[in-house]
Amino acid sequence: MGMGPVRIGALALGCLAAAQTGVSARPLAAIRESGTLRVGLTGDYAPYAIRRGEGAMTGADVKMAHDLARSLGVALEIVPTTWKSLRDDLLADRYDIAMGGVSVTPDRAAVADFSLPVTQDGKRPIVRCADAQRFVSLDAINRPEVRVVVNPGGTNERFATAHVRGAAVRVHPDNRTIFEEVAEGRADLMITDGAEVDYQSRRHKGVLCPAAVPSPFDRADKAYWMTRDPALKAAVDGWLQPVLTSGAYAKALAAAAE
Structure with missing residues (x-):
């Protein structure tokens, strides 16, 4: 049996609405109920996250992902993604939060929430x-x-x-x-x-x-990009603020860069 035109239209409208209003997949309550935080990582961007030959990932944001999961009282699941599919994977609810050197951009902020900035780069x-x-x-x-x-x-x-x-x-x-x-x-x-x-x-x-450039060509914040849920953002920012204030994130980034 084929799908009728009314059903197709409803699906199209639903997808358009999701793209316009942002990602609202698994809220914090569902993450805690599942017992697992799914973190999207590309694994190709050192010193934030790099996949080694045997498949394991290391880097500053891999460490942060483990720390965040512990702070939420859940296990960590690393979900491989790519820069090209990063947005689509979040929209499809394949992961809850992207880490690993994600730059803050207006189009990303339009569909999902960013944490406090963790660093700035250019x-x-x-x-x-x-x-x-x-x-x-x-x-x-x-x-x-x-x-x-x-x-x-x-x-x-x-x-x-x-x-x-x-x-x-x-x-x-x-x-x-x-x-x-x-x-x-x-x-x-x-x-x-x-x-x-x-x-x-x-x-x-x-x-x-x-290259001996006098200054970077641009500047952008980097942050963690997550499902749009006020409770999740509050929990992530609440965990992240002391990590930043104490210098723990800067130390993790420096250690990963060695």
Whole structure:
């Protein structure tokens, strides 16, 4: 039996309404009743969260996810997601809260709640060390001979689409291996958040370096992105405030970056 036009119309209207009013999937009461907090992590953004070869994730926000679950009195379930599917996975109720270096953007804030900001960062280029003094501005990057590589679905791709128009831009599907594209000469640079630039420069010491830009190209808060439920946001912010005030988050981020 097919689904009639009235039913199809109702579903379409329901999806439109959900997109306009925001995510309201599992409230805090349902999370506690289930006994599990589902945290969405891409696992490809060090030092926030990185998936190791054997599949386990480490990083500052992996530690924070465990701490948050304990504060709520529930177990933790890590739900793998991607930057490209981050919004759709939250809308589909596949996880309750996204962590792992999520930037605060107006379109994300329109459909779900953000926690208190955990840090602020901005876009900078990472380059081969010999080019550290070469790519110090967008004007220096926006040239036909310059090859820029970007990972799909997140604010790095958005930034490149909006600001890198004169260079050749190529999308590389895996953020965990994208820095090898620059290190091995298949691309000249990647533009990403400063924390990742600094982390990957240390990891590829002597090969990759931060470009000597006078300041980041932009600034954005990073926060935790969650199902729209006032009780859940209050609980997350109530747990997070002393973590930030005490310096525990900064210490976790610094430790993960070593």
